[in-house]
Amino acid sequence: xxxxxxxxxxxxxxxxxxxxxxxxxxxxxxxxxxxxxxxxxxxxxxxxxxxxxxxxxxxxxxxxxxxxxxxxxxxxxxxxxxxxxxxxxxxxxxxxxxxxxxxxxxxxxxxxxxxxxxxxxxxxxxxxxxxxxxxxxxxxxxxxxxxxxxxxxxxxxxxxxxxxxxxxxxxxxxxxxxxxxxxxxxxxxxxxxxxxxxxxxxxxxxxxxxxxxxxxxxxxxxxxxxxxxxxxxxxxxxxxxxxxxxxxxxxxxxxxxxxxxxxxxxxxxxxxxxxxxxxxxxxxxxxxxxxxxxxxxxxxxxxxxxxxxxxxxxxxxxxxxxxxxxxxxxxxxxxxxxxxxxxxxxxxxxxxxxxxxxxxxxxxxxxxxxxxxxxxxxxxxxxxxxxxxxxxxxxxxxxxxxxxxxxxxxxxxxxxxxxxxxxxxxxxxxxxxxxxxxxxxxxxxxxxxxxxxxxxxxxxxxxxxxxxxxxxxxxxxxxxxxxxxxxxxxxxxxxxxxxxxxxxx
Numbered sequence: 001x002x003x004x005x006x007x008x009x010x011x012x013x014x015x016x017x018x019x020x021x022x023x024x025x026x027x028x029x030x031x032x033x034x035x036x037x038x039x040x041x042x043x044x045x046x047x048x049x050x051x052x053x054x055x056x057x058x059x060x061x062x063x064x065x066x067x068x069x070x071x072x073x074x075x076x077x078x079x080x081x082x083x084x085x086x087x088x089x090x091x092x093x094x095x096x097x098x099x100x101x102x103x104x105x106x107x108x109x110x111x112x113x114x115x116x117x118x119x120x121x122x123x124x125x126x127x128x129x130x131x132x133x134x135x136x137x138x139x140x141x142x143x144x145x146x147x148x149x150x151x152x153x154x155x156x157x158x159x160x161x162x163x164x165x166x167x168x169x170x171x172x173x174x175x176x177x178x179x180x181x182x183x184x185x186x187x188x189x190x191x192x193x194x195x196x197x198x199x200x201x202x203x204x205x206x207x208x209x210x211x212x213x214x215x216x217x218x219x220x221x222x223x224x225x226x227x228x229x230x231x232x233x234x235x236x237x238x239x240x241x242x243x244x245x246x247x248x249x250x251x252x253x254x255x256x257x258x259x260x261x262x263x264x265x266x267x268x269x270x271x272x273x274x275x276x277x278x279x280x281x282x283x284x285x286x287x288x289x290x291x292x293x294x295x296x297x298x299x300x301x302x303x304x305x306x307x308x309x310x311x312x313x314x315x316x317x318x319x320x321x322x323x324x325x326x327x328x329x330x331x332x333x334x335x336x337x338x339x340x341x342x343x344x345x346x347x348x349x350x351x352x353x354x355x356x357x358x359x360x361x362x363x364x365x366x367x368x369x370x371x372x373x374x375x376x377x378x379x380x381x382x383x384x385x386x387x388x389x390x391x392x393x394x395x396x397x398x399x400x401x402x403x404x405x406x407x408x409x410x411x412x413x414x415x416x417x418x419x420x421x422x423x424x425x426x427x428x429x430x431x432x433x434x435x436x437x438x439x440x441x442x443x444x445x446x447x448x449x450x451x452x453x454x455x456x457x458x459x460x461x462x463x464x465x466x467x468x469x470x471x472x473x474x475x476x477x478x479x480x481x482x483x484x485x486x487x488x489x490x491x492x493x494x495x496x497x498x499x500x501x502x503x504x505x
Contacts, residue, residue, distance in 0.1 A: 008033060010299070011078045013069055013106055015260055017045030017164055018086035018264075019206065020062045022069040024076055028299040030128075031313035033384060036072065040065040044098075045088035045143035045164060049171035062085025062098075066105045082295055083110040083404045086118055087143030087164060113291075115160025119146035121294035123155050126202045127385040128297045128309060129289030130228060135200035137280060139290055140208055140268055144488040149195055150202075157195070161186045163271050165207050165264030179267055183274045196279035201233075204290040207268030212286045215239055222415035225382055227288040228389050236278045236284040243269035289386060308352065309387030314359035317383070322362035326446035331358040334449040335434055342456050343488060344427070353392050354431060357399040361435045362444045365403055371404035376408045381416060394419035395428050402432020403439070407483060426487070433484040440480055441465070442473045448472075461490040470497040 007027025014021045021039035029107050042061040073081055083106055089095045090112050103110050113121070122139040127150060139146040143164040149156030162171070163186055172179035187193065212229050215221075218239075221229075231239070243265060256384075272284070296304060308467045318328045332355045339346045339354065346354065364376035381397035388396070394416040407429040417425060442448035452472075454463045463481055465473050473496050487490035 008080065009076060009294065011073050011076075011081045013066070013081065013083040013108075013110075014229060014292055015044070015066075015083070015085035015089055015102065015110065016044060016141050017048070017086060019146065019238060020044075020065045020069075021292075021469055022072060024078055025296060025471075026072070028080075028296055028304075029312065029316070030300065030304050031306040031309050031316055031386065032293065032296055033316070036076065038069075038072075043142070043166060044092075045141075045166045047170055048088055048143060049162070049167045052086060052091075052093050054094055054098055059094075059098055059101075063105060066102055070106050073294055081106070081108045082299075083108050084291070084295065085110050085112045086141060086291075087160075087162075087167075088117070090114070091143070103432055115144060115146060116158050118144070118291060119148040119158040119160060120155055121291045121298075122204055123148045123150050123158075123294065124297050125289040125294030126150060126204070126287050127153055127290060128293055130202065130285065131308075131310065131387045131389075133200070135202060135281060135285075136196040137202045138204065138208075138269060138275065138285075140164065140203070140205035141414045142264070147190065147273060149192070151331055155376060157192045159190045161190070165267045165271075168267045168271070169263065176266060176270060179270055180274065181352045183271055187274060187278055193275075193278045194280075196281050197280050198280070200285045200286045201275070201279060201281040202282050202285050203272070204287050205268070207264045208272065209286060210315070211240070211243060211269055211272070212284075218461075222418055223381060223390055223393070225390065225393065226286055226347065227386055228393075229286040230390065231284045233276060233281050235285055237263070240269040240273040240276065261351060301471065308354070310356050310385060310392075311387075313383075313385050313387070314356045319361045321364075321366070322359075323365055323444040324362075324446050325359075327442055327444050327449070328359045328362060330442075330446060330449040331361060331435070331438055334438060334452075334454060335431065337453065337455045338430070338434060338488070340456075344430070346427075349392075350427065353388070354393055354427075356388070357396050357431050358435075360396060360400050361403050362439065364400065365444065376400040376404055377416070390473055391419050391421075391424065395424050398425070398428040399431045399435070403435035404432055406436070407432050407487065430484065430487045433487055437463075437477065437480040437484050440477050441469070456490065457493075459491055460493045461485040461488055462493045462495060464495045464504060465497075466495075467497055 002360055009024050010028050011024045019039040019041050023034055026034040026035050042058050044058045044062055046058060047055050089099055099110050123137045126133050128138045133150050137148045137150055141164045145161045145163040148158040163183055168179045171182055249306055290363060319325050322328055333359060364372040367375045377397045397416055438449055441452060452465050452469050473494055482492045483496060498504055
């Protein structure tokens with residue numbers, strides 16, 4: 001997929017208690033696209049609880065990684081670099097010495113974040129990546145756990161606790177029973193956890209993502225997408241309770257857990273279990289957006305920040321892959337008429353998803369005709385989208401599949417159908433049929449759909465093709481329009497020219 005040349009790459013260097021990471025984004029946008037992403041598990045916070053210092057070997061590994069990151073930044077021509085450090089560098093006695101060495105290597109100032117600032121940036125990241133986020137954000141790193149309340153885009157109570165996976169291992173001497181006592185004692189210091197009851201808990205961090213990946217495998221989940229993966233609270237509690245009793249050696253044979261994560265999985269599961277018992281949320285929702293994306297979001301202007309992240313991502317993909325972005329937006333307007341009374345009406349969220357689907361409707365045009373449906377489906381189902389839950393993602397994937405394959409062919413999309421309800425499935429079929437008819441007339445070129453309106457008249461669905469578009473009517477247009485009318489339980493009528501009428505066969 002082509003890069004957008006008008007964007008200037010932005011690099012974020014994140015020096016955490018467990019990993020040191022470089023992410024280079026294509027630009028500071030509402031729907032950021034990573035150009036490069038690399039992490040090195042250095043374990044800076046491994047001995048912090050018992051020694052109060054960063055280990056010499058860990059420091060050496062981190063500085064080596066930063067040298068490589070600086071070389072990559074130069075090689076990619078990145079002019080804006082933001083560098084941050086979190087709990088280990090903040091709390092270690094030799095943290096300032098390490099930061100000074102790191103700054104000389106990376107050649108930019110490093111912001112050592114307070115625990116509160118960590119929590120706030122993580123929350124901004126969740127708000128940027130999850131539509132209408134409402135609940136608690138929990139960011140579990142190697143050295144600390146940040147908790148913060150998010151409601152209607154606003155940040156509330158926040159706390160930072162010394163409950164990172166590496167720190168718990170160190171503080172407990174590798175004893176899970178002792179670790180449980182430490183977790184309970186720290187959580188008891190937070191007197192506002194009951195505010196999270198029956199709301200979502202947004203989980204950030206590599207250990208919790210590894211736990212979710214394992215849950216996906218165990219449940220044979222149809223999507224391989226981590227962001228916005230949702231586990232109902234009772235199921236999450238049961239799963240976390242099972243994992244927090246496992247030793248790293250007992251997890252060694254599980255391919256979905258990397259060797260580097262095996263030692264922290266039981267402790268991360270323990271923290272999650274104790275949190276769920278205290279907070280009593282309705283569900284755990286995994287967010288791949290966190291501190292780095294929150295930091296990137298703070299770089300945006302007010303107009304860019306107000307954009308819908310899903311529609312921004314779909315707009316970006318349509319500009320790169322469709323024949324005409326203007327035609328895609330005209331399709332949004334054209335299909336508006338289908339979802340007004342007396343036709344099926346829609347909620348604001350359904351309208352939002354429909355417009356996203358319109359923007360994606362032509363992204364498969366350059367693929368071989370035999371594979372357009374499945375390639376488009378996979379691109380959307382597993383694409384780098386945020387601001388949409390998994391049922392919504394499945395809905396979008398189904399609409400582009402039906403647009404290319406027709407509305408009766410389900411064998412390649414069956415697993416995704418499991419994620420949507422009957423109403424969403426029907427809407428996906430209606431939209432797929434609408435796209436097939438509309439693109440047959442417009443050829444995905446702008447200026448056509450705005451002049452060939454569609455609407456309801458009694459029990460009829462009427463499509464008007466006035467001059468100079470009357471010659472665009474044809475047998476395939478008739479057939480596709482009739483499929484759409486049948487799905488809407490209407491008779492089909494195409495009106496051609498200034499007065500002549502032709503009933504679709």
